[in-house]
Amino acid sequence: MTRRTDASAGTPATVALQAAGIAFRAHAYEHDPRAAAFGLEAAEKLGVDPERVFKTLLATVDGGPLAVGIVPVAQQLDLKALAAAVGGKRAELADPATAERRTGYVVGGISPIGQKTALPTVLDESAILCETILVSGGRRGFDVELAPDDLLAVTAGRYAPIARQR
Template identity: 55%
Template sequence: MSKPGTPATGGTPATRLLTASNVPFTLHRYRHDSTVTDFGAEAARMLNVAAERIYKTLVVDAGDRLAVAIVPVNSRMRLSAVASCLGVKRVRLADPAVAQRKTGYVVGGISPLAQKSLLPTVIDDSSLEHPTVFVSGGRRGLDIEISPADLLALTRGTTAPLISR
């Protein structure tokens, strides 16, 4: 883990937030293949980490607002579960261009941390089964390893069962 207070070498808003917040984390870099579109599976393979520890950040459209759902890359998010957590009838994946504009990150590199707009965030409760999880560091080929408790605190998120088991 990076020492709190040590300058982050990733240079993204997410790594700057972690450093400024004195939250321990580890950066993991890998060479992203521009032909790959399954970013989570690529991260698991390139980092040699079990897919259930790598979490994808999905921006959802809840009708009158956007929100973030964070789920393991080897799972399918249940839209109805996310909607229930947000107190709305239904959600759908947000338009990628809107997601990029609201978060400040490119699709495939959307970090749940230090987004342009603080969006309501729900994290699959399976994250609590691991001492650390991996989330995007703010660009393709950069992941952050962080404790689920720190991820929850920094995103002001909640946990709930969001995936089919």
């Protein structure tokens, strides 16, 4: 995989990947503002199996700190499993305004990479089965493709079973 350094792709996520020396491929597509499911839209427009496209969700754990859960777009985040993965008992999805403020990204374009605040990050273990996965590159209509282990390296994250079927 080659690194792509298009000026048009310059986001905090791509800057962080380049600074870490991590190979990635940038994928831009025309985002439809009417799309209800940003991740499924990305999979469809990029022609990629939805099991390889992952969404980034933020949750509050035990009423306090935020954590990042990254799961396939065709599945749901298991909040109890995410809480357990970061040493908590209970989690609930973060308020969108809080998620935007803490990450520096807008909902639908929240990348797990290059966030304003480093947060505990958990990638669903299904990613282990993929040579590469796609995650948001930091804006709507822009994903980055990279090896799952590289994603964990750049986010100081870890694998855990945190996804469940819809």
